[in-house]
Structure formats: structure tokens, C-alpha cells
Amino acid sequence: MRLMPLMMTSSLTAAALGIAAGVPQIGTMPEALAADTTAVGSFERIAGMNRYQTSEKVAQLTGLKTVEVPASSPDALVGSLDAAHGNKAAVLSPDAPTLGGVNRYESAANVALEGEKEAPVVIANGNSTVDILAATSYAALTGSNLILSPAAELDEHATAALENLEPSGLTLVGGAGVLSESVKTQAEALTGLTANRVAGANRFDTAMATAQAAGVGSYLLVNGNNPVDAFTLAPLVKQSQSAVILVGQTCAPQSVLNFIANKPVTIIGGASAVSDNYAAKTCEQEGAEKAEAARIAAEKAAQEAAAAAAAAAAAANPYGAGTPRGIAYDMLGQYGWGHDQMAPLEALWMRESGWNHRAGRTGGPYGIPQANPGTKMASFGADWATNPATQIAWGLSYIKGRYGSPAGAWANFQRRGWY
Known part of the structure; x- marks a missing residue:
């Protein structure tokens, strides 16, 4: 019907x-x-x-x-x-x-x-x-x-x-x-x-x-x-x-x-x-434009997220993320230490090198931790002579093995004048 x-x-x-x-x-x-x-x-x-x-x-x-x-x-x-x-x-x-x-x-x-x-x-x-x-x-x-x-x-x-x-x-x-x-x-x-x-x-x-x-x-x-x-x-x-x-x-x-x-x-x-x-x-053109806009938006969002993360990390690190002191501060946890160990480490390496990664000479005491000779630090990276992070990693490992903590190393330095 x-x-x-x-x-x-x-x-x-x-x-x-x-x-x-x-x-x-x-x-x-x-x-x-x-x-x-x-x-x-x-x-x-x-x-x-x-x-x-x-x-x-x-x-x-x-x-x-x-x-x-x-x-x-x-x-x-x-x-x-x-x-x-x-x-x-x-x-x-x-x-x-x-x-x-x-x-x-x-x-x-x-x-x-x-x-x-x-x-x-x-x-x-x-x-x-x-x-x-x-x-x-x-x-x-x-x-x-x-x-x-x-x-x-x-x-x-x-x-x-x-x-x-x-x-x-x-x-x-x-x-x-x-x-x-x-x-x-x-x-x-x-x-x-x-x-x-x-x-x-x-x-x-x-x-x-x-x-x-x-x-x-x-x-x-x-x-x-x-x-x-x-x-x-x-x-x-x-x-x-x-x-x-x-x-x-x-x-x-x-x-x-x-x-x-x-x-x-x-x-x-x-x-x-x-x-x-x-x-x-055409819809093909519009589709390509939308895809490009989405790519740009995603790239911008990733950059903003990275910047925000870096800002958050910098805010959480009183020494400034990426600086020699800031790198050391962020590494303390890797060796089982708390941030309370930063004060003796700060005093120790301030006396040794002023936190200057080019202090000294490569054939003798060298770098932030004043490794003697500096070539010892090559075991932590081929860039030991120029990279503060490589020097700090070696220095903290040395302190851990010999003194147990930055506080122990600083105490030894105060008694003997070296560590």
C-alpha cells in the first residue's frame, strides 16, 4: 500500500x-x-x-x-x-x-x-x-x-x-x-x-x-x-x-x-x-591543509610540553637544571644520596676547582672533581675533558667508592687538605 x-x-x-x-x-x-x-x-x-x-x-x-x-x-x-x-x-x-x-x-x-x-x-x-x-x-x-x-x-x-x-x-x-x-x-x-x-x-x-x-x-x-x-x-x-x-x-x-x-x-x-x-x-587540498595544521599543532604542543618540563625541572632544581651544580644535584639520587649531600659537595668542589670543568691540566689534576690525572675520567666518556656531566659522574662514583658520601669526602678534605 x-x-x-x-x-x-x-x-x-x-x-x-x-x-x-x-x-x-x-x-x-x-x-x-x-x-x-x-x-x-x-x-x-x-x-x-x-x-x-x-x-x-x-x-x-x-x-x-x-x-x-x-x-x-x-x-x-x-x-x-x-x-x-x-x-x-x-x-x-x-x-x-x-x-x-x-x-x-x-x-x-x-x-x-x-x-x-x-x-x-x-x-x-x-x-x-x-x-x-x-x-x-x-x-x-x-x-x-x-x-x-x-x-x-x-x-x-x-x-x-x-x-x-x-x-x-x-x-x-x-x-x-x-x-x-x-x-x-x-x-x-x-x-x-x-x-x-x-x-x-x-x-x-x-x-x-x-x-x-x-x-x-x-x-x-x-x-x-x-x-x-x-x-x-x-x-x-x-x-x-x-x-x-x-x-x-x-x-x-x-x-x-x-x-x-x-x-x-x-x-x-x-x-x-x-x-x-x-x-x-578541493577536499584533497583541504585534507592536506588540515593534516599540515595538525602536524604543526602537534609539533608546537610537543615544544610547549618540553619547555614546560624544562621549566618545571629548573624550578625544582635550586642550582638550575643543566648547570654543573644543577647536574650534580640531579645525580645525587643515582648514588643513593639525598639532597642534603649537596652542601658538602658544593664546598668540596668549590675548593678543588671552583666547579670549573676546565680547571687544571689534563696530565695532572683536572676538571671539576680534580681527577689526577684527568685521563682517569675517560672511563666515563670520551668527552671527559669538555663535558661537565661526564666529570661529575666520575667524581661522584669516586666519592661513593672511597668515602661513601660527599659528607665523608668533605670531612677528609678538612682534615688533610685533599680527598
Whole structure:
């Protein structure tokens, strides 16, 4: 049973819209809709304040009686296609009843069984809103019934529908990753037809492929990431012979821009769905820009984190992280000492070298700890002559082994004048 029609709630009649005498052409909107349609260069826009108002304006443009359909996918899309086949428009309503059925697959199958038995059949993945949208656009243009299927196998409802229909053609929308080869084989066996697969590398290319397969030359541009404004487009698609094309909110893939170049297009939804300058850059360019911006942001965040860590370390080290005294202060824990050992170490090496890592001569007492000869420190690093950290590590190890602690070494120095 087809959806029962409701009269348009708007006070505008078909005659007032100027479309009773024929089908309106996209790009030449009726004068009565001029206030609701914004020119965008050579483009036009159909938009309301929200998805409900947009669906009303789309319905008004057709001049047809309307039916209410549920506001969510896939019922809205299936109901809209059913309305198109019945020469009616569709509007979204939160109060519209569901299409019935235990699930989306049975709902779509039941609607298809109420359609023309020998019409072509289009199959789409029931869990992909964008593919269902492209499929309803193609089905509206070709007078096809729509069947929804899981990705891997036809379910019992789709199978029953295909067994009872006698389609004159069979089309799958989406690649093998969306509808498996098993779905194609099953559908062919049930109908005795060879299936045509219409697909692209992604959702944008798949929608473009369905538009190309339908053979039309004007297009309705829809946000391909959140296509809620497009749920009731099927009647307008059929009436205006304009196929759905997916774009981004602020960009379009290069392949899509090439495809629609110099063709009549109408944007569906407000600027938050598809901006006025959507064609200013390709989605490939936008993606590269976002990736570069993310890289720069991550690099900046890492630098800021490193600076913050260094600042925290410097704040925690009263001698200054990275200075000879600061290096020694941070190393005390490695030898099992507390920071109380810094005072005797400070006094000891102040007397020995003034904490100068070049004090003395390499063949005799040398460096901060005054190793004698300085070459002893080579066991801790080849840079012993120039690196304070290497000298300090050697010196603390020497103190640990001979005196047990800087306090012990300082006590010995005070008694004997050396350590």
C-alpha cells in the first residue's frame, strides 16, 4: 500500500508557486520561492532553518501533494522514494509513523513489493545512509524499486522480495566492500538477471557514478558527511531530472568538481551543510591543509610540553637544571644520596676547582672533581675533558667508592687538605 497523501500545510498552492503547468527546472526557481532560495553565483540553494523546513521547501517546489515520512534514515529515504513513485512529495515529520516491518530490511522490502512488480530493482547497503541516498536518487530517475541488504548476504526479507518481484533490471549501488559479491550472486540467482554494479572509490564517487549512470545533466548538491537535508529529495529528483551529488561542507573532491563543471547545480540545505564557497578548494587540498595544521599543532604542543618540563625541572632544581651544580644535584639520587649531600659537595668542589670543568691540566689534576690525572675520567666518556656531566659522574662514583658520601669526602678534605 502506498503512503496516504496529506495536503500541503503551506498556504502556497501549486498555482501560486507557478508550477502547475509543468515541471520546474532546477536553476529557474518559481518566483514565489525566491525569498527562500539564495543565489550563489551560478548556483541556487534550497534551505530552511532546519531539516524539516528544508524538506517543506523541497516539497513546495514540486507543487505536489505531500506525505509525511519519518525524520530518520532509512525510513525517510525509502518513504520519499515511495512518494516519488506515487507522484507525491514528502516532508519530514517527527510524528510520522514508521514504515513498519521488524527492521529496515523488511520495511524496504514491503514498500518495494507494493510498487510496480516489473520495475527495475536497485539494491543498497541498509547501514549506509549515503549509499541509500545515492540509490534513491538513481531509483527515482529510473523508476526502480529499492531493496536494502546487509553487506555480506541478502537477508530473508530482501530474498523474499526478489523472489516475488519480476524486475526488468538489477543494479547494486556500492563496491564489493559495501555489498559483497555474494549479495550480487544471490540477487542474480533470484531474478535471473545479470546485475550492474554502480560504485566508486568512496561515497562521493559512488554518488557521482549513480548520477552518471542515470544520464542526467543537472545536480542537487548535498553534504556527504551529514545528508539529513536530503532525506526527501526523491520526488524533486524525479520531477526535475536532477541527480544527487555529494560534496563536503567547505570543499568538493576534485573528481566531483570536474564532473559538475559548467552544469546546473542546486545546493540543498543552508551554509552549515554546504557553504557558498564549497568549490573554492578541493577536499584533497583541504585534507592536506588540515593534516599540515595538525602536524604543526602537534609539533608546537610537543615544544610547549618540553619547555614546560624544562621549566618545571629548573624550578625544582635550586642550582638550575643543566648547570654543573644543577647536574650534580640531579645525580645525587643515582648514588643513593639525598639532597642534603649537596652542601658538602658544593664546598668540596668549590675548593678543588671552583666547579670549573676546565680547571687544571689534563696530565695532572683536572676538571671539576680534580681527577689526577684527568685521563682517569675517560672511563666515563670520551668527552671527559669538555663535558661537565661526564666529570661529575666520575667524581661522584669516586666519592661513593672511597668515602661513601660527599659528607665523608668533605670531612677528609678538612682534615688533610685533599680527598
